[in-house]
Amino acid sequence: MVFIRAASLPGLLAVSISAFGQIPPPESPADLLSGQYTGTSYSPYAGRSFPxxxxxxxxxxxxxxxxxxxxxxxRLTPEDAYRFARGEEITSSTGIPVKLSRPLDWLVVSDHSDNVGFFADLFAGKPSILSDPKGREWYERIQAGDGPGVAYEMIxxxxxxxxxxxLMYWPDTPEFKSVWQRNIEAAEDYNDPGQFTAFIGYEWTSLxxxxxxHRVVVYRDGGDKASQMVPYTTYPPYGSPNPRDLWKWLTSYEEKTGGDVLALAHNGNLSNGIMFPVRAQYDGKxxxxxxxTERAKWEPLYEATQIKGDGEAxxxxxxxxxxxxxxxxxxxNLDEVPAVKTDDMLAAEYAREALKNGLAIEARLGTNPYxxxxxGSSDSHTGLATTQEDNFFGKHSG
Incomplete structure (x- = not known):
């Protein structure tokens, strides 16, 4: 056995420290990883910067x-719709408890801008509506159980x-403005950043x-901007059924507010050949x-499928x-007595054909509008955003 004298330990430690002091310090993690790896990474997630x-x-x-x-x-309100979409259990218009299998991540309540809020007031028997002969007739028929008949007549x-x-709720009336403001407030109240997005929106219902x-207008904005202009409608003199005029309104909105909007066309299958024109619009222009250029700018997406049929092919x-x-x-189409559909209309109704025709238009005019x-969306008119087969409540509540 070899014994080291205690007196020699300080010397050994000094030598050891001196030796370690001559070794350069290790590179920093940044230096070690600074070399660009050019091969294929084993990790399938390396290099991904997209969601x-x-x-x-x-x-x-x-x-x-x-x-x-x-x-x-x-009978459900925008508030009810957002609560349901966020995963809460609510009561349907037919009186039964309803709940999603999993909450949605976002929702656009897109009520028709024309006459928005009118029926709720009619159903409640608002005096200004009942003083009109047609308004009173509709009210009495609804109370007698003929709501669907009134709906078909209205449409x-x-x-x-x-x-x-x-009986029109024009955009400059207090009734119209009040409903629009309540819609905005509902979206603001139920928006939960990082958890649930309540988009402000409406449907421009051109027939x-x-x-x-039809187009659904979706805002990428909060109420501070959306409330600066009421929605565009289709009835003159306040609105127009021409998409060119809707695009002008969208331009005006963004210029005035600094906001950001887009439009989603849908149901070309019910347009009788006018949704995707190739040479001229429905009005001959x-x-x-x-x-x-305007269509390509404002309509980057198309709602190709929903309850009223598939619109791809x-x-x-x-x-x-x-x-x-x-x-x-x-x-x-959507007339009370639908107009006859002919085969020559179909090419201007379906998305797949529009994609092909858009290339031909681009060759002719320099821009592809399609x-x-x-x-895909629901277009549910029940206030319930659900299409799951075992949890589906139909297109309408009645």
């Missing part, structure tokens, strides 16, 4: 503030520009003799550079695609 977690929601939902939804029995009158002007030209246009006949609704992404 990979899908979020689910509905960009197209109606509450009792939409006159057709209300006439068919919807038919509206589709053909014959809705009684004395050209019953032919569907030829497509020009202004049209294709049609078996007449894609005869070799066995999936082209999925959820097809191709019977006429370079859009596709989404």
């Amino acid at each position: 990979t977690f899908p979020l689910w929601g509905d960009t197209h939902l109606h509450t009792g503030n939409s006159f057709d939804a209300g006439a068919f029995g919807a 038919g009158l509206f589709a053909n520009g014959k809705f009684p002007e004395s 050209v003799t019953g032919n569907n030209m 030829r497509l020009d550079l202004e049209y294709v 049609h078996p007449f246009l894609s005869p070799d695609d066995e999936f082209a006949d999925y959820e097809t609704w191709d019977i006429g 370079k859009f992404g596709m989404i």
Whole structure:
């Protein structure tokens, strides 16, 4: 056994410390990782800078503030719709408890801008409505259980520009402005950053003799900006059924508020050949550079599927695609008595054909107006954003 004398320990320690002092310090983590790796990483997540977690929601939902939804029995409010979408259990318009299997991540309450809030006041028997003969007739029929009949009559009158002007809630009326402000406040109240996004929105419900030209307008803004302008409508003199005029309104909104909006067209399958024009619009005006530029700017997405049928493809246009006949609704338009649908209309109704025609238009005019992404929504008129098969409550409440 070898013994080291205690007296020698300080010397040994001095030598050891001196030796370690001659070794350069290790590189910092930043220095060690500074060399760019050029090979394929084993980690599948390395280098990813894009989001990979899908979020689910509905960009197209109606509450009792939409006159057709209300006439068919919807009594839920925007507040109810947001509560349901966030995962709360609520009571449906038909009186039963309802709840989603999982909460949504976002929701757009998109009530029709034309006559918004009118039916709720009609149902409540507002004196100013009951003083009108047609208003009283509708009220009495609703009380007698003929709400659906009133709904069909209202839709038919509206589709053909014959809705009684004395009963219209015009955009400059206190009633219209009040409902719009309440819609904004509901979205603000239920918006929860990082958890749930309550988008402000509305539906611009253009019907050209019953032919569907609808767009949902979605705001990327809060109430401070959205409240500066009331929604655009389709009835002259305050509105227009022409998409060109909607795009002018969107431009005006952004210029005035510094905000950010977009429009989502839907249900070309019910447009009887006017949703995706190739040469000229429904009014005969030829497509020009202004049209294709504005449509490409304001409509980057198309709602290709919803309750009123699938709008991507049609078996007449894609005869070799066995999936082209999925959820097809191709019977006429949205008139009270649907207009006849003919095969020559179909090419200007479906998204897949529009993608092809857009390339031809681009070659002719320099811009592709139909370079859009596709989404699906519910267009539920029950106030309930749910399409799950075992938790579905239909298009309307009645």
